[in-house]
Amino acid sequence: xxxxxxxxxxxxxxxxxxxxxxxxxxxxxxxxxxxxxxxxxxxxxxxxxxxxxxxxxxxxxxxxxxxxxxxxxxxxxxxxxxxxxxxxxxxxxxxxxxxxxxxxxxxxxxxxxxxxxxxxxxxxxxxxxxxxxxxxxxxxxxxxxxxxxxxxxxxxxxxxxxxxxxxxxxxxxxxxxxxxxxxxxxxxxxxxxxxxxxxxxxxxxxxxxxxxxxxxxxxxxxxxxxxxxxxxxxxxxxxxxxxxxxxxxxxxxxxxxxxxxxxxxxxxxxxxx
Amino acid sequence: xxxxxxxxxxxxxxxxxxxxxxxxxxxxxxxxxxxxxxxxxxxxxxxxxxxxxxxxxxxxxxxxxxxxxxxxxxxxxxxxxxxxxxxxxxxxxxxxxxxxxxxxxxxxxxxxxxxxxxxxxxxxxxxxxxx
Numbered sequence: 001x002x003x004x005x006x007x008x009x010x011x012x013x014x015x016x017x018x019x020x021x022x023x024x025x026x027x028x029x030x031x032x033x034x035x036x037x038x039x040x041x042x043x044x045x046x047x048x049x050x051x052x053x054x055x056x057x058x059x060x061x062x063x064x065x066x067x068x069x070x071x072x073x074x075x076x077x078x079x080x081x082x083x084x085x086x087x088x089x090x091x092x093x094x095x096x097x098x099x100x101x102x103x104x105x106x107x108x109x110x111x112x113x114x115x116x117x118x119x120x121x122x123x124x125x126x127x128x129x130x131x132x133x134x135x136x137x138x139x140x141x142x143x144x145x146x147x148x149x150x151x152x153x154x155x156x157x158x159x160x161x162x163x164x165x166x167x168x169x170x171x172x173x174x175x176x177x178x179x180x181x182x183x184x185x186x187x188x189x190x191x192x193x194x195x196x197x198x199x200x201x202x203x204x205x206x207x208x209x210x211x212x213x214x215x216x217x218x219x220x221x222x223x224x225x226x227x228x229x230x231x232x233x234x235x236x237x238x239x240x241x242x243x244x245x246x247x248x249x250x251x252x253x254x255x256x257x258x259x260x261x262x263x264x265x266x267x268x269x270x271x272x273x
Numbered sequence: 274x275x276x277x278x279x280x281x282x283x284x285x286x287x288x289x290x291x292x293x294x295x296x297x298x299x300x301x302x303x304x305x306x307x308x309x310x311x312x313x314x315x316x317x318x319x320x321x322x323x324x325x326x327x328x329x330x331x332x333x334x335x336x337x338x339x340x341x342x343x344x345x346x347x348x349x350x351x352x353x354x355x356x357x358x359x360x361x362x363x364x365x366x367x368x369x370x371x372x373x374x375x376x377x378x379x380x381x382x383x384x385x386x387x388x389x390x391x392x393x394x395x396x397x398x399x400x401x402x403x404x
Contacts, residue, residue: 002312007333011317014335016364019396051317051363052297072297118391121297124366131373131385138380 009064012048012055020049020115022108026056027081027100042083042102052121054089069099076117078109085109089116288344298363300331314341321358329355371397 025042045056045066052072055065069089079086081100087109089099103109291311292303298317301310318334327348330340345351359365374397377385386392 001310004314004333007318007335008315010333010335011315014318016318017395051367053315053363070299118394121363121366124363124370127386127389127391128366128369128373131370131377134385135373135377135380138377142380 008068011050012053012065012068013063016050018048018050019119020047020112022047022112023060023104024056024112025083025102027102029097040082040100047101049115049119052119052124054116054119071116071119072121074120076113078113087113288342293343295357295361298361300358300361316358316361317364319362321355323351323355327351329358331358367396371399375399 023044024047025044028041028043045058046060046062048055048057048065052070054069054071056067056069057065071089073092074089076087076089079088079100081088081102083102085103085105085108087101087103089101091098101112103112290305292305294301294303294310298315300314300316302312302314303310314331316331320332320334320337322330322332322340324330324342327345327350328342329345329351330342332338332340343354345354374384374386377383384392386397391397
């Protein structure tokens with residue numbers, strides 16, 4: 001089966017950080033004795049885990065991997081091989097070969113098993129979906145809190161402030177750049193930025209950032225109405241069920257910032273004729 | 274996974290009819306009557322570009338001028354594919370996770386990853402994986 005090998009090799013060896021790396025001994029599988037452990041031989045390889053891909057190289061400095069294991073639909077378990085610190089990657093598909101790997105010690109073995117068993121794309125996707133839901137719920141309950149009379153006086157003054165704590169977030173142009181795979185590696189100087197790269201700037205903050213602005217309540221709906229000046233068709237509330245996509249969430253905030261800026265600028269003009 | 278359709282794969286002027294299937298961060302392509310894929314594209318460090326009507330392309334960071342072009346049956350299908358493919362990389366998922374984690378933490382003061390026992394993992398830290 002063909003693969004875009006050059007791109008794969010590039011991904012394996014480029015300086016995007018690996019999720020885990022180290023030497024492991026890999027059991028050599030003999031086709032005629034697949035389960036025959038006696039007299040098995042092992043090859044020492046340099047293993048690099050990136051995402052759901054486990055690459056292995058002949059040497060640490062090798063420029064191309066000699067193999068790749070795609071970690072989907074697999075289990076990682078401790079192994080009763082003759083070797084100590086051995087573990088195996090096995091696949092649901094019975095016909096697929098297992099990979100028996102041997103670590104240098106107990107700690108290394110545990111670290112690898114932990115890293116590999118959480119490496120799948122499916123697992124990540126599950127976690128991301130859960131977090132999306134949690135964020136929705138957090139926004140909803142925040143909006144609900146905000147509606148209560150005690151909060152309104154403090155919220156109205158802070159509502160107009162820049163609500164995303166990231167100072168580097170630029171207002172989006174009319175057509176927000178959508179996020180693409182490997183976006184951060186492609187970004188030119190004018191990075192509008194996916195949320196993750198922006199929020200990196202928050203790392204240095206010591207106090208909790210200001211809360212998102214109070215939504216203008218409309219008919220008691222938890223999601224609020226769109227900010228003025230933007231057509232309802234364009235906007236989806238960040239907490240509505242339709243906003244399941246990270247890039248939509250990002251562009252929603254961006255649009256709101258653009259509106260807030262315009263309003264601020266207009267007020268400035270009026271205030272300073 | 275996106276629905277399988279029949280966009281056409283790369284090649285200078287020749288377009289061949291293929292069945293294309295997105296599974297996690299791989300795009301598999303098949304001859305329409307075969308069960309085994311002819312090949313696959315790993316969708317990491319790639320750029321999905323909407324080209325002319327019904328057409329999108331995939332190119333990779335280390336060889337940006339080389340485009341794998343796909344022609345869809347309809348423009349709507351084309352948009353669906355572009356959306357799906359742009360979200361198909363592991364790196365995209367990872368960035369989404371970090372984003373949501375941070376937003377939830379800001380709002381609630383709690384780290385949502387603690388319940389999964391993965392809050393300490395280097396791959397989920399803010400500032401991780403910046404290029």
